Amino acid sequence: MRANILSNFSLVIPAYNEEKRIRKVLETYTKSLEGLNYEIIVVCNGCRDRTEDIVRDFVQKNHLKNLRVLVFKEKLGKGGAVIQGFKVAKGKFMGFVDADLSTSPQEFLKLVRILEKEKLDGVIGSRKIKGAKILIPQPFFRRFASKCFNIIVRALFGLPFKDTQCGAKVFNAEAIKSILTELKLKGFEFDVEILWRLKKEGFRVKEVPIVWKHEKGSRFSFKNSPKMLINLIRLRFNI
Numbered sequence: 093m094r095a096n097i098l099s100n101f102s103l104v105i106p107a108y109n110e111e112k113r114i115r116k117v118l119e120t121y122t123k124s125l126e127g128l129n130y131e132i133i134v135v136c137n138g139c140r141d142r143t144e145d146i147v148r149d150f151v152q153k154n155h156l157k158n159l160r161v162l163v164f165k166e167k168l169g170k171g172g173a174v175i176q177g178f179k180v181a182k183g184k185f186m187g188f189v190d191a192d193l194s195t196s197p198q199e200f201l202k203l204v205r206i207l208e209k210e211k212l213d214g215v216i217g218s219r220k221i222k223g224a225k226i227l228i229p230q231p232f233f234r235r236f237a238s239k240c241f242n243i244i245v246r247a248l249f250g251l252p253f254k255d256t257q258c259g260a261k262v263f264n265a266e267a268i269k270s271i272l273t274e275l276k277l278k279g280f281e282f283d284v285e286i287l288w289r290l291k292k293e294g295f296r297v298k299e300v301p302i303v304w305k306h307e308k309g310s311r312f313s314f315k316n317s318p319k320m321l322i323n324l325i326r327l328r329f330n331i
Contacts, residue, residue, distance in 0.1 A: 101183040102187070106137055113193070114146055171285075175282070241321075242255065
């Protein structure tokens with residue numbers, strides 16, 4: 093019965109050295125998505141641990157035909173991993189979440205339902221608009237830096253969103269595939285480019301409040317911030 097609730101969708105999970113938590117992520121998502129028409133694509137992004145082995149073992153033991161793993165020996169960056177997942181995704185809708193359960197399956201499904209019901213081209217989760225609920229907040233400095241980053245992004249790209257970096261987004265496949273070949277950024281800043289290019293092409297993207305929790309072990313480091321900003325400036329001014 094549940095299979096008729098939503099059109100088929102693809103979920104990309106970029107994974108970099110996630111051996112300690114990838115099994116729990118897959119267990120949680122496959123259990124919650126049971127009965128729906130979906131595929132999960134785990135992209136091993138230059139992993140040097142047992143992430144790939146754990147995913148393959150999980151697939152084999154659970155006889156899952158709708159969960160597959162892409163393996164890249166060289167580190168692609170979070171954006172690069174998501175883009176590779178999108179390239180092979182087959183769903184009518186395709187999205188991504190971080191490999192840490194900061195976004196629950198229920199919240200991801202909420203985004204998919206809004207996308208389909210309202211016939212949008214994209215729906216992005218937001219931790220910074222009215223209605224959002226943060227179960228475990230990020231450290232103060234992370235929140236402060238995020239706010240500064242968003243101010244700069246809005247000034248550079250004219251995007252209306254208050255939270256471009258939340259790791260929970262879903263798009264209409266036709267919309268996202270139409271811009272895939274144009275995408276240049278492969279790091280943590282890739283979200284901004286996706287939203288900017290969709291905006292330039294006239295696609296409709298909605299920001300919705302999400303229930304979210306900070307998880308320890310984030311792959312983001314503040315040493316990436318200067319490079320992110322430089323890459324965005326180069327993108328914006330075609331440098």
